[in-house]
Amino acid sequence: MPAAANGAAGTDGELIVIDGDVAYNFWQFKRTSNTTGSAASFGAENVVTGDGWGSKSPFLGAGITAVGASQLGGLIVKDETNDGSIDHALQLAVDFGLAKPGAVGQAISSDGSNASGIVQEGQHLAIPPGTPMPAGLSALGQQVFKAMQQYGAYVVDVAGGTTNVRMQANAFDEATHSALLKDVQSITPLLQAVSGGTPGSGNPGTNPTNPTNPTNPTNPTTPTNPTTPTTPAADTTAPTVQWVAANGTGVTNGTGTVKAGDTVSLTLKFSELVNVSGTPTLSLNSNGTAKYVGGSGTDTLRFDYTVAAGENAADLEISGFNLSGVKDLAGNVANVAYAPHQPAGTLAVQTQAPIDPTPPVNPTTPVTPTTPADTTKPKVQWIAANGSGLTNGNGTVRAGDTVRLSVNFNEAMTVNGTPTLSLNSNGTAKYVSGSGTNTLQFDYTVGAGQKASDLAVTGYNLGGVTDQAGNSVNLSGAPLQPAGTLVVSATSSADTTKPKVQWIAANGSGLTNGNGTVRSGDTVYFSVNFNEVVTVNGTPTLSLNSNGTAKYVSGAGTNTLQFSYKVGAGEKASDLAVTKYNLGGVADKAGNSVNLSGAPLQPAGTLVVSTTSASQRTTALTSSATALAAPATVASTVDPSATASSSALPTTSDASLGNTSQANLTDLTFGSRKTVGFPGFQDNGASAAPSDSSVTPKLALLSQYAASSFAAPSATSTAAQMQGWLNNVAQTLAKSHA
Known part of the structure; x- marks a missing residue:
């Protein structure tokens, strides 16, 4: 050796x-x-x-x-x-x-x-x-x-x-x-x-x-040590209807007139993803019924209403929600107690007997019928806004909030590139999805200092958006104002409480529970936990008592940020600790910077940074x-x-x-x-000269399991029963299959 x-x-x-x-x-x-x-x-x-x-x-x-x-x-x-x-x-x-x-x-x-x-x-x-x-x-x-x-x-x-x-x-x-x-x-x-x-x-x-x-x-009494997390409570919150919108042929931004034989599509937006079983319906004030047609597994369901003779309404609205088969992913039935009934706009239902054309006595059939080319440009029918804290397009958003703008066309669209919407708040909504359907989705994240008394589109930038025949969008008469009143406020939210550091932990190769010794060239990962979700702009760092620096690597959008510290030559410490948090650019969602008063500096365990060179890696x-x-x-x-x-x-x-x-x-x-x-360092029989670090063997646990190894737990299973199964030392490992 x-x-x-x-x-x-x-x-x-x-x-x-x-x-x-x-x-x-x-x-x-x-x-x-x-x-x-x-x-x-x-x-x-x-x-x-x-x-x-x-x-x-x-x-x-x-x-x-x-x-x-x-x-x-x-x-x-x-x-x-x-x-x-x-x-x-x-x-x-x-x-x-x-x-x-x-x-x-x-x-x-x-x-x-x-x-x-x-x-x-x-x-x-x-x-x-x-x-x-x-x-x-x-x-x-x-x-x-x-x-x-x-x-x-x-x-x-x-x-x-x-x-x-x-x-x-x-x-x-x-x-x-x-x-x-x-x-x-x-x-x-x-x-x-x-x-x-x-x-x-x-x-x-x-x-x-x-x-x-x-x-x-x-050291269980150290106040910076987190406690063992508890299992979260089951989701018992029922989904709610946030807004309803109407569209169809001859209907623009929810306004128009439909007659017998016309079809109106009613779109219901829920507060979370929902599944559909059975055939839910919507009762209408025209004495008609809108039937569910699609959307299960998303937060938006579509219902179609075909106007029948004798059905009339000055302004179409929902008179009853029949949604017993609509549930969220946790099985909670939709709560329609405060659901909006009136789509945006004024949609009149006026019926009259359709004209029955008399067929010609001797109709002729063309020998070679041709289909005329589609040269009609698609048009924008309506635009709707929704997001957290918004109801039927009404509400107030601030810096950091996101508004989803749904733009509906009179036919299915395809998207190439990244279309955008210019807004009167000086912001921009960027395309996120919808290609292949008649509704495109755009997201607008409110920037600092942006404001508007009622959010509206100032410009459609739809280059690359065409119908199936390749016709670009006709923006003449396109609606600019979503239904409701959506205020973009330049003032910060009511949250003025600064986030705080709760604990810090160190881990890495050769470290156990924060204990061990690292040397020049080794890497230590620090996990810094906050009492709320934080965002990161720039590159925050941690100054260390070894004279080294840990650099931010990931975690924005969560309550735990990850920092990486690579030990440099000559750096040492008897027990590695943070000497200073350099967290400029780290803030909570309301924009509050971090309160470092009382922030813990010492990770659990004893982590020695030695100036002697490392002699061995694990692998x-x-x-x-x-x-x-x-x-x-x-x-x-x-x-x-x-x-x-x-x-x-x-x-x-x-x-x-x-x-x-x-x-x-x-x-x-x-x-x-x-x-x-x-197989050593020769793969597939190919010869290769040995070189440093190339000989690490690929010893591998080669096992597969059949899909039948998984089954849904019984509805009557309890946590104790599951725990009992895990305690069973007689359990057998899954057998390999071809």
Whole structure:
């Protein structure tokens, strides 16, 4: 073994040595001389014939993970992500507040300690098939989502203040690390327990207040320590109708006259997404009925009313809402107690008997009928405004608020480019959706200093908006004023309370519960939690007592901001702490800057910043890849006197250990069901010269599960029953399928 090899920084002091077919996983390894070393424990895993898990007898043999699995199993490796996919299950280290005592599956031990936790170490979790991928994930985040949906992840350890996956730390750049840290916050809440088709309710990502919210078991009385979050109450708020709009042929901005045989479309906007079962209807003052035609799963439902002979109204309105089958996603029936009945404009219903044309006595049929080309330009029929705090287009908005402007045309439209609406507040509404329909949606976020007594459009900038035949929009007579009175106020909202810092936590490679040692080149991530959601303009930083600086990386729009600190040469601290918050540009939604009075400066734990150089990363030795790839070369670097001291290492009867050529290591299995692959640094048989950092093996938990492994929990299931299932150590892991 190269003389420079030593245990990694941090309390685990991990070291992995690959010798032929055997991977040695040392815990708390310390170099005592050029030829000797010591370790608290080790596990020797034959990557061809072994099962990847540790053992309790005849002696304790385990990797450094809490469950006893090899640290290489399930690691995210740069070589495989370069190929475009992660074809194995992943390692998952969950927030220690979520891990309860006890190990399940093939785990031999556990360091879970929270009796009210929701998962156990050794448990197999996965994202159910068919779950849509969250928007905005990085390229690596998308690969992680797909791997967790196809293969899942095993809970192998706990982490302080956050839930994360294990990856080859020295192979990915800082931007990739930071992006994945943000992605995991969106991915882990989708995980569910998997076990032979029996669904579980454990979800390591659904920390109701903040998934990175740490507790501090070493100093529970510190006022800056967050408490363990409680499960949020069930949604019992019924959806409400916010506005109703009418449109149709001959109807402009809700105004016009319709006759027998004409169709009027009534659009109902709700306060949240709703689902529809059955056929809801609207009773009208013309004695007619509007029937539901579409919109389930959105916040806008459409009802069509075909005028019948004898039906009349001076101004059409709804006389009754029949919405028993309209419910929000939590199952709450729509509340129509204060629903608006009158669409904007004046829509008269006047019926008369339609003219019955007499057909010609001898009609002729053209031999080759032709369809005339559509050269009629589409027109804007009406415009409507809605948003938080607005009712039927009426209300007041301020800086930071968003108004949705719906522009309706007399036919379906297509959109190329990004059309906009110029507004009398000096703001601009930008196109967001609607191409292929007759209503386009534009969003306007109110800027500081913008104001208007009644918001209106001053200019339609619709280049790229055409009908299906390619005709551009005819803006002659286009309405500019949405229904209602919408004030854009330049004054700030009534909220004048400044946000405050509640707690700060540190985590990173080699750190446990904020404890550990970092050196030049290492990266520490700080999570700074506020008592409300904050926005970020510019690049806030944290000044540190090591003379270093932590830079903001993500979190705007949430109540927790993430900062990254890369240790520089010569920087040191006996216990890393913040000396100054530089939070210019950080404010709550009302624009209030941060109140730093009493802000905590010290993360939980003791985090030493040492000036000595780092000798080891978790995922690679400091020796060259050539020294690890060729056993013959490794042997030549070992002092012959080390033979006697190496007797403490386990031996193997596998004849393949005598082969000094590089092995193509395959079929490392977890039990009789989980397969771990090890192709080394040669992919698909292609030869490549070894180089530093390229030899990290792709040991992988290769397991899939059938979609039938997931089932909806019984309506009568209780939290106690679900918790009981998670406590069942006899649960079986999902079997592989073709």
